[in-house]
Amino acid sequence: MKYQTRKPALILLADGTIFHGKAVGGKTGSSYGEVCFNTGMTGYQEIFTDPSYYGQLMVTTNAHIGNYGVNDDEVESDSIKIAGLICRNFSYHYSRDAADDSLESFLDKNNLLAISDVDTRALVNYIRDNGAMNAVISTEVENIEELKKRLAEVPDMKGLELASKVSTKEPYFFGDENATYKISALDIGIKKNILRNLAERDCYIKVYPYDATFQDLESFKPNGYFLSNGPGDPEPLTSAIETTKEILKTNTPLFGICLGHQVLALANGISTYKMHHGHRGINHPILNLVTGKGEITSQNHGFAINREQAEAHDNVEITHLHLNDQTAAGIKIKDTPAFSVQYHPEASPGPHDAKYLFDQFLENIKNNKN
Structure with a gap:
């Protein structure tokens, strides 16, 4: 099955810290933004489509994401607004009668890069201790120095009109x-x-x-x-x-x-x-x-x-x-x-x-x- 052959991925923070994971679905490449976390146990679809999250890499603290699929009515805007998703366990299979599709399909339709199998507890603790900062999530795991150069060019959220x-x-x-x-x-x-x-x-x-x-x-x-x-x-x-x-x-x-x-x-x-x-x-x-x-x-x-x-x-x-x-x-x-x-x-x-x-x-x- 596809989740057994997923590509290695990583999160590179602006201070050089790296966390490892695996790509979700078939999307590869890199995505940049300010890394932040949300403590909600439910509502991932509404969170991902909330315009207030534009340009941010979202870390979900709930251990399972995607388990109840997506519903066409549960959106807060016309598209996904986060820059990328970081989670612990990604559910490719979902269980909910009201669901219209899987979260994987929803992410693919919106061309969103997501990575799972991340130690999100450690990552959230790091953000709490060191503050929200710019980061990149990427499947270009052999290209660390180039990722660092590109990340250094991403503007800080302070002073940014979005x-x-x-x-x-x-x-x-x-x-x-x-x-x-x-x-x-x-x-x-x-x-x-x-x-x-x-x-x-x-x-x-x-x-x-x-x-x-x-x-x-x-x-x-x-x-x-x-x-x-x-x-x-x-x-x-x-x-x-x-x-x-x-x-x-x-x-x-x-x-x-x-x-x-x-x-x-x-x-x-x-x-x-x-x-x-x-x-x-x-x-x-x-x-x-x-x-x-x-x-x-x-x-x-x-x-x-x-x-x-x-x-x-x-x-x-x-x-x-x-x-x-x-x-x-x-x-x-x-x-x-x-x-x-x-x-x-x-x-x-x-x-x-x-x-x-x-x-x-x-x-x-x-x-x-x-």
């Missing part, structure tokens, strides 16, 4: 055009399940490209504005930051998720920074400082906002904290109905503890409309 790589090229609509509320959404890497959650709440959404101006978004005459999740460093998104500043002047409800949360912070003069290894998984604990309640959340980000600057800001209130490292995970603007969170209330995959945030956004819209 929203333009995943954003829609043209505006499009989502939901029922007869819905009660209209939302203008800035797509800097939007997930489909965010749009589904808004549509389920009687919203008709017009989705705009990452560089849309405030005048573009305003032309839809929306009842609220939305800033999406997405990949890369938020600081180069000068157009989105300026558009957000203009939105805030209108006193119209605004909701931001993940990268959108960072853009809202930057629009208020709060800086962002690259984290040591980020938050990626579906089991991250959050404390809602307004209600005093805890939430288990789905997260995917490698940047965060400056908590000290947010606390010192006269017009910003921190509403949520990440309990593992006390980073600011949610803010609201005091003089206008605008708020944001660093994590993913739409989950997919993950728990639904934070779905109330969509209801909070709609409540702001209803109050503003009245």
Whole structure:
């Protein structure tokens, strides 16, 4: 069988460290990106198609990947967005009635390089100790020095603008055009399940490209504005930051998720920074400082906002904290109905503890409309 004759493969980290494995399927060659890991036990298909992961080599900490196949409805964008997959055990055979195909076939259709038989526990521990860094996965195992040269030319995630790589090229609509509320959404890497959650709440959404101006978004005459999740460093998104500043002047409800949360912070003069290894998984604990309640959340980000600057800001209130490292995970603007969170209330995959945030956004819209 094919998995008995798979090609040797490796992971070469930017600091020269090497981990060994074997190629999955027939795809060979090399793939470059920032290596990161996700602790989710399920939801690999949603993770692989999440635009926030664009340009990253994904290490899955769950030992078995592919065992339940893939389903055509369980995607968060139109294609796989990760740069490559690294896993422990890859399942060529799957067991699920709802599956449409195997993960191997899904990866092949998307031309994605994947390697398995990797000591992912050791690799994840290394990333946790030494930080997320650029890496290459490759079947060119005899060509280490050349791989090192090519890897050295890969740009660092810090300062890298990636929203333009995943954003829609043209505006499009989502939901029922007869819905009660209209939302203008800035797509800097939007997930489909965010749009589904808004549509389920009687919203008709017009989705705009990452560089849309405030005048573009305003032309839809929306009842609220939305800033999406997405990949890369938020600081180069000068157009989105300026558009957000203009939105805030209108006193119209605004909701931001993940990268959108960072853009809202930057629009208020709060800086962002690259984290040591980020938050990626579906089991991250959050404390809602307004209600005093805890939430288990789905997260995917490698940047965060400056908590000290947010606390010192006269017009910003921190509403949520990440309990593992006390980073600011949610803010609201005091003089206008605008708020944001660093994590993913739409989950997919993950728990639904934070779905109330969509209801909070709609409540702001209803109050503003009245």
